[in-house]
Ligand code: SF4
């Protein structure tokens with residue numbers, strides 16, 4: 001399987017540097033000011049190599065992630081991971097968008113199945129699912145390395161230079177099933193895995209141990225919550241995410257601090273301590289990096305990264 | 312009415328090769344052209360011949376049933392004891408029913424189901440489970456159809472929406488006027504496939520990467 005590192009992210013992973021990626025969530029709007037501000041914040045932290053730009057997350061319609069990723073990368077200098085779902089596009093449209101991404105200088109795609117259209121803002125839409133996520137990885141790999149689409153049609157001129165990631169299901173049950181799935185994706189050329197958010201370090205370690213044999217570098221997703229309500233939201237409403245009881249209890253206690261500034265500081269400190277230990281542990285287990293998913297809550301990010309890899 | 316088309320002999324023989332004793336089950340119901348006893352017998356001798364050509368031996372017994380799309384009936388009509396494998400002459404539904412009713416004996420499709428016509432009969436709940444895709448995969452997926460039992464029709468599932476073996480999309484039970492009567496949590500089709508292939512000791516089939524579905528066959532209106 002031919003493989004090259006085109007993006008900064010892939011190059012750092014290849015060089016065995018422990019990497020950090022962030023998350024950007026553009027909305028149903030043509031105004032990207034806020035998202036770009038967050039991208040700039042991430043960029044200024046210094047150690048965040050790239051950030052994912054979500055594509056109709058939870059099947060809520062939003063501005064094209066291709067356009068958003070391009071504009072953010074151009075205007076902030078932060079490398080983007082263009083998220084691309086097969087929910088909304090058939091293989092023809094996917095080829096167009098991958099070529100578009102190549103032409104716009106985007107170097108990473110996260111290939112996703114995506115939530116079903118019925119769960120989002122537009123439940124009456126026709127779900128496409130012409131390909132699945134593994135087929136999308138296959139398509140991208142063939143375009144990049146063979147200069148052809150799935151039907152063998154040739155790309156004229158230079159090929160897109162793109163590394164492709166896939167989502168990892170920390171909570172997949174049984175994990176054996178997840179391992180087989182990832183083996184297929186390795187076979188068609190996945191360069192890296194980014195997992196969903198995980199709070200329990202034991203689960204992250206269990207996952208890393210299980211997927212080790214697949215050999216795809218894995219970034220573990222974390223989400224430092226800014227409040228008890230946010231932690232609770234994860235525990236209660238995000239399918240497949242388990243927030244450990246002690247974590248919730250600690251957040252509950254902190255939420256009872258009446259002085260706002262003190263409370264904020266305490267929560268930040270707690271996040272830093274908790275996630276520094278967490279990341280050190282997953283790093284020991286061979287994780288390639290961490291995908292920090294918290295959007296708009298910069299306070300703990302720099303100290304967490306510093307705590308792990310120093311200034 | 313359901314139209315089916317024979318799979319290539321090589322493909323069918325490939326399913327049966329590891330086994331010694333085959334029960335070939337015809338279906339006297341709506342399949343067109345007919346796939347009843349006579350056709351089951353033809354396939355039984357074809358398979359024995361295919362084995363002989365390869366210097367092997369398999370024994371085939373041919374029977375037929377009124378219809379394979381009814382779990383209750385199949386349980387009563389078919390006694391597969393003594394056979395290691397079933398070859399179904401029926402549509403994609405029949406194959407799945409056999410796999411569910413006799414989980415210890417794998418059932419494989421002899422047909423590609425290409426077309427499901429209009430039927431007016433109205434009885435109880437109907438499970439779709441086969442969309443007559445014309446390129447039947449059941450032989451590779453443990454007799455469980457990913458094209459219909461996976462909400463996203465994934466070829467390489469499950470997706471991340473499979474939590475505790477259930478699909479992120481509940482199935483909508485509709486009445487005959489098309490109104491949603493109830494939303495029911497359903498099993499993830501790929502989770503079922505994984506467990507079935509595991510029980511069959513065929514996880515190699517689960518690991519296999521599958522090319523996307525050929526949707527050119529689905530262009531409507533179709534004619535046969
Ligand atoms: S793969 Fe599924 S839809 Fe296609 S013929 Fe078989 S059972 Fe029917």
Ligand code: SF4
Pocket residue numbers: 460461462463464465468469470471472473474477478479480498499500501502
């Ligand atoms: S949860 Fe399972 S059945 Fe549902 S869409 Fe995902 S793979 Fe398909």
